[in-house]
Amino acid sequence: MKQFNPSVTKTKNYLCLISLMGLLFLSCSSPKPKDTVSTGTYYFPEGYLDEVEQVPAFWVASIEEIDTYLKTKVKKGKVETVGTSAGGRPIFSVSYGSKRTGSGTTTFSGSLGVYDIAPYRGEDSDKLVYMGLGGVHGFELEGIMGIINMIEVFETGKDLNGKKRPELASMLDSVDRIVLIPLVSPDGRARIPIRMETDKGVDSPQSFTVHEYLNTGGKKDGSIIGWPDVKEHIPMDFADFGFPGGYPNDNGVNIMHDDFFGSPQPETRMLFDIAANEKPDIIINMHTGVPKNNYFMQIHRPFAEPELQPIFEGLYRQIKTSLTEHGLQGSNDATVESIPPQEYSRYNLSTALNLHCGALSVVIESPSHGFQGTNLAGVPTAHTPEDLLDAQIIAHLESMKFLVQTGGRSKWQKDFFK
Ligand SMILES: [Zn+2]
Structure with a gap:
C-alpha cells in the first residue's frame, strides 16, 4: 500500500493519449457508422453521451470528482492507494477504525476443518469488519456515489446533499473496522466521459438501451452487446466492438468473472489481498442492474458456503424490510418483499471473495438513474x-447494523454452523 497521491494529471495525460490513439485509429479504419459520434477510439450513437443539465451536488461519481473529494474532504478516514488498474490508474480505499492485527495459525480452508474461524484470523477474531465496494463495473454509478456519500456521513454526520444520517454516522462507534473502495474499476469508468446520464423514463425508445450500451458495450452497428451475452467475451477484444462498455478493465476483463484461480487481474488481486489482510465479516459489492418489471434494489443470493446461507437470509430480510419501509421497493408489504430468492448467483467474484477469507460477500443491484421501470x-x-442515494445508504447501514447485532462470523459459527 502507498500513501495517497492522486494522479489527476496522469489521468489527463492518459486521456490525451487515448484521444491521439483514437485519431490514429480513425485515420486507418473503416468509416464510422452513420448517426454515431466518436470519442477517442469509441463509437457512440447520437445522443448516447447526453449529460443531465444539472448534476446534483451529491452525485460524485467521476474519476476526477472522486480524486478531488478524497484528497480534500477526508480527514477522519485514512485514504490509501491500494492498487493500480490494468490501465495504470490508481485505486483508492478509505478506512476507519483499527484493523485486525492478529496472526492466525492456519488458512481459511484449514479453519473450516475445525469449524472455527479464529485459528485463521488470530486472537482478535471477534472484531467486526465491514467492507464496501463500488464501481466494480465502472459505469454503475449509483454504488460509487453511495460510497462517497457514506464517507461524507462518517466525516461530517451529513451526506453531500446535507441530510443528517446520525444512525449511519454512529456505526463508526460500533463497527471496529470499515474499509470502503468507491471505484474498484477506474478503467471502465474512464471509458464513459459523462458525469451523469439524462433520465430517459420508462417508455422512451432510448429507455434502457442507452444505459445498456454504455454499461455492457455496443456492436459496430450501434446496437447493444447486452447482458448476459457480453460475458461470452472475457477477455474482450475491443477491436471487435464499437464500444466495450464499462464492464472490463483495460485488459478486457470483467473482474466479476475473472480467471480467479489462474491469472487474476490487478484489480482482483488487489481485492484478494485486502480481503486476506482485513478478513472482513461482510463484503457488500454494489452494482446497477435490476429487472425493468420490478425496478427496485435487489440482492443476489451468493453462491457461497452453505453454512452462510441462513446468515445471508437474515441480512436480506433486514435490508429489504428497511427499503420497503422507506418506500423503496415495489410494494408496501415488507413480508413479501423480504422473502429471500431461492435462486443462487453463478460462481463469480463474490464466491471467490467468500472462499478467500470467509466473508459473507453479497452483490446488491440498484436501479439506474438513466431510465425508469415499473x-x-x-x-x-x-x-x-x-x-437512489437513500437506497444505497440504507443497504450499507442495515448491513452494518446486521453485523453489529449478530456479532459477525465468529458469533455466526456458534449460532448457525453446526
Ligand atoms: Zn454490475
Whole structure:
C-alpha cells in the first residue's frame, strides 16, 4: 500500500493519449457508422453521451470528482492507494477504525476443518469488519456515489446533499473496522466521459438501451452487446466492438468473472489481498442492474458456503424490510418483499471473495438513474437521484447494523454452523 497521491494529471495525460490513439485509429479504419459520434477510439450513437443539465451536488461519481473529494474532504478516514488498474490508474480505499492485527495459525480452508474461524484470523477474531465496494463495473454509478456519500456521513454526520444520517454516522462507534473502495474499476469508468446520464423514463425508445450500451458495450452497428451475452467475451477484444462498455478493465476483463484461480487481474488481486489482510465479516459489492418489471434494489443470493446461507437470509430480510419501509421497493408489504430468492448467483467474484477469507460477500443491484421501470403491477417508477442515494445508504447501514447485532462470523459459527 502507498500513501495517497492522486494522479489527476496522469489521468489527463492518459486521456490525451487515448484521444491521439483514437485519431490514429480513425485515420486507418473503416468509416464510422452513420448517426454515431466518436470519442477517442469509441463509437457512440447520437445522443448516447447526453449529460443531465444539472448534476446534483451529491452525485460524485467521476474519476476526477472522486480524486478531488478524497484528497480534500477526508480527514477522519485514512485514504490509501491500494492498487493500480490494468490501465495504470490508481485505486483508492478509505478506512476507519483499527484493523485486525492478529496472526492466525492456519488458512481459511484449514479453519473450516475445525469449524472455527479464529485459528485463521488470530486472537482478535471477534472484531467486526465491514467492507464496501463500488464501481466494480465502472459505469454503475449509483454504488460509487453511495460510497462517497457514506464517507461524507462518517466525516461530517451529513451526506453531500446535507441530510443528517446520525444512525449511519454512529456505526463508526460500533463497527471496529470499515474499509470502503468507491471505484474498484477506474478503467471502465474512464471509458464513459459523462458525469451523469439524462433520465430517459420508462417508455422512451432510448429507455434502457442507452444505459445498456454504455454499461455492457455496443456492436459496430450501434446496437447493444447486452447482458448476459457480453460475458461470452472475457477477455474482450475491443477491436471487435464499437464500444466495450464499462464492464472490463483495460485488459478486457470483467473482474466479476475473472480467471480467479489462474491469472487474476490487478484489480482482483488487489481485492484478494485486502480481503486476506482485513478478513472482513461482510463484503457488500454494489452494482446497477435490476429487472425493468420490478425496478427496485435487489440482492443476489451468493453462491457461497452453505453454512452462510441462513446468515445471508437474515441480512436480506433486514435490508429489504428497511427499503420497503422507506418506500423503496415495489410494494408496501415488507413480508413479501423480504422473502429471500431461492435462486443462487453463478460462481463469480463474490464466491471467490467468500472462499478467500470467509466473508459473507453479497452483490446488491440498484436501479439506474438513466431510465425508469415499473413495479410488478406495471406502475411506472420515478426514482429520483435522492431515492437512489437513500437506497444505497440504507443497504450499507442495515448491513452494518446486521453485523453489529449478530456479532459477525465468529458469533455466526456458534449460532448457525453446526
Ligand atoms: Zn454490475
